Amino acid sequence: MKKxxxxxAPSPTGTLHIGGVRTALFNxxxxxxxxxxxxxxxxxxxxxxxxxxxxxxxxxxLDSIGLTPDLKPINQSERNDIYSAxxxxxxxxxxxxxxxxxxxxxxxxxxxxxxxxxxxxxxGRSRDLNLPKSDNTVLRLKTPLEGEIIVKDxxxxxxxxxxxxxxxxIILRSDGSPTYHLCNVVDDYEQGVTTVIRGxxxxxxxxxxxxxxxxxxYPELEYAHLPLVLGSDKKRLSKRHAATSLExxxxxxxxxxxxxxxxxxxxxxxxxxxxxxxxxxxxxxxxTEVQKAGxxxxxxxxxxxxxxxxxxxxxxxxxxxxxxxxxxxxxxVNSHAKTQDLIESMRTSANxxxxxxxxLVCYFKDVEEYDAKAIAKFIGESDEILLDLxxxxxxxxxxxxxxxxxxxxxxxxxxxxxxxxxxxxxxxxLTGSTNSPxxxxxxxxxxxxxVLKRIDDLLGFIN
Numbered sequence: 001m002k003k004x005x006x007x008x009a010p011s012p013t014g015t016l017h018i019g020g021v022r023t024a025l026f027n028x029x030x031x032x033x034x035x036x037x038x039x040x041x042x043x044x045x046x047x048x049x050x051x052x053x054x055x056x057x058x059x060x061x062l063d064s065i066g067l068t069p070d071l072k073p074i075n076q077s078e079r080n081d082i083y084s085a086x087x088x089x090x091x092x093x094x095x096x097x098x099x100x101x102x103x104x105x106x107x108x109x110x111x112x113x114x115x116x117x118x119x120x121x122x123x124g125r126s127r128d129l130n131l132p133k134s135d136n137t138v139l140r141l142k143t144p145l146e147g148e149i150i151v152k153d154x155x156x157x158x159x160x161x162x163x164x165x166x167x168x169x170i171i172l173r174s175d176g177s178p179t180y181h182l183c184n185v186v187d188d189y190e191q192g193v194t195t196v197i198r199g200x201x202x203x204x205x206x207x208x209x210x211x212x213x214x215x216x217x218y219p220e221l222e223y224a225h226l227p228l229v230l231g232s233d234k235k236r237l238s239k240r241h242a243a244t245s246l247e248x249x250x251x252x253x254x255x256x257x258x259x260x261x262x263x264x265x266x267x268x269x270x271x272x273x274x275x276x277x278x279x280x281x282x283x284x285x286x287x288t289e290v291q292k293a294g295x296x297x298x299x300x301x302x303x304x305x306x307x308x309x310x311x312x313x314x315x316x317x318x319x320x321x322x323x324x325x326x327x328x329x330x331x332x333v334n335s336h337a338k339t340q341d342l343i344e345s346m347r348t349s350a351n352x353x354x355x356x357x358x359x360l361v362c363y364f365k366d367v368e369e370y371d372a373k374a375i376a377k378f379i380g381e382s383d384e385i386l387l388d389l390x391x392x393x394x395x396x397x398x399x400x401x402x403x404x405x406x407x408x409x410x411x412x413x414x415x416x417x418x419x420x421x422x423x424x425x426x427x428x429x430l431t432g433s434t435n436s437p438x439x440x441x442x443x444x445x446x447x448x449x450x451v452l453k454r455i456d457d458l459l460g461f462i463n
Contacts, residue, residue: 004036005194008062008069009184011043012055017244018297019199019229019237020058021065022263025281026226026290027197028067029264032282039191040069044077045183061246065256066278074191076183083178086186086216087139087171095215096171098137099126121167139172141212149207154224154287161207169208181205185212188221195222197287224287227267230294237297249302253325253353258306266295275308303351310347315340318347325357331364342445345437359435363445367432367454370461374434378424383459385417386425390455399448405440429458 006027010020024040031038040062044050059073090096101109101122110120122140131137144163151159171182178186184205188196196206203225213220229237237244249259261276268290270276276284310318319333322343326333336342342363349359379386392407412422423439430451436442443451 002194003192004031004034005039005192006031006036006197007039007041007188007191007193008067009041009043009187009198010058011046011049012051012058013046013049014054015245015247016058016061018246018249018263019244021061021067021246021259022229022266022295023198023226024062024067025260025263026224026268026285026287029278029281029285030195030197030224030287031070033285036194037070038067039071039193040073041187041191042073042075042077043180043183044075045178045180047077050077057247064250065246065260074187076187079183079187080178082190083182083186084172084176086182087178090141090171090215091139093215094142096139096141097127097129097168098131098133099140099168099170100131100134100137101126102136119165121165122169124168127168136174138170138174140168141171141208141215143168143208143211149210151203151206151210151223153203154222155227155290156203156225156292159203159206166207166211171212181208181212185209185216185218189213189216189218193221195224197224197226199228200225201228224290226290227292227294229266229297231297234294234296251354253355253357254302254306255309255321255353258302258309261305261309262297262302265301266297267291275305275312307348307351310353315344319343322353322357325353326360329357329361331357331361336363336445337447338445341441345441345445349435349437359431362431367430367457369432370428370458371433374424374428375462378420378428378434379462381462383462385422386429386455386459388415389422389426390452393443393448393455394452396448399444401438401440401444404443405438408439425458426455429454 008020008024008027010016010024028038030036040059042055042058044055055075062068087096099122106122109123109125113120113123124145126140127142133139143166147163149161149163149166151161153159169181170179172178187193206223206225210220212218231237246259250256257277260278260281264276264281264285265274268285270284270289273284310321313321323333333339333343342360346356346360346363350356389408389411392411393404396403396407408422411417412419415422424434426439427434427436427442430436430442430446446454
């Protein structure tokens, strides 16, 4: 059996987006499942929009999330000699011809076709003229005029195209530069690619590329066209739905494993199992099980899976992942007297590392802002409860979770007050909000003197 080789071929015209990561992931997993190679090539022939900055972002992003290519990536911009040689082979075998039709002539031709209710496409008027190469000519492929071409797709089954609907596409521009289709076919051949896994927006490109393959005598490839990643309105994912760049999600505190898990489930699933790691995906993934319908990206699903993946980290792994987010906020995680207790109590307080880090700030720094709505709801204009609790806490000798819970319970029972009525004012004093672990645990994470100080700070604020 021929060694499986897949490729991910991004254009460096922007940062790596979520849809691109999904495509790279499926290519990577498919290759590894069959002990093959995963390759990356940079399709940077668009000189106006392609930048080295975006290229670096793409390669660094792939590496950072664990989708490192097995061989050094290649750049199409450095391979023009190879494309020119392939084009010359097509000329020599009478599989291509020069065309000197002007833009105005082509526009007029298409307008006439549309007026007659026909599909606008090049009509082959230069096909048999044997025009010489000049500064005004493009090189076109001689597409078969009759018959059909069948794309055997692992996701969609057989897709049939009539050759009559495929015009003679341009493979070299008038300046001699190669077009996307020629570059794509030649590179797949030169890199030994066996399987092309890409978005369904490339389906219409596939028969054209197969014609080039056949004209050059290249072996045909296997194809799998993935459903597009859609937003909640079932339209192609864009910034109006959610962040689209991989680095945005990483910067928000989503784990690499959770991102890959979420993307793997966009168009593929394995029974009732929800939590996957990369090794699981390599073992369980089947390209033929990918669905045809568009895959809806739901940020709540990413939140859920991120929480699951964070919960599966041991303490030291979690600290390693969390530390950069704390550092950004000027926090040394080890400066707290009860670091491990604090972290363990707060690791389920939010769905992302960034949000957890934000929730931790109040344990290292004074409260800078109080939740006004919480104050209005649980304190109002009365400071009686806070004053009572301050008095009782100041006289408490055993400063541990159990003792603190007992004193709070006793106070509630004596005053016949509800849990929120007693606990929430203290939470506001300590954290600025009503969100925290159990109150006994929260109090124990602060020194007694700090708790009393924060009660005074809140009293000063409301008065």
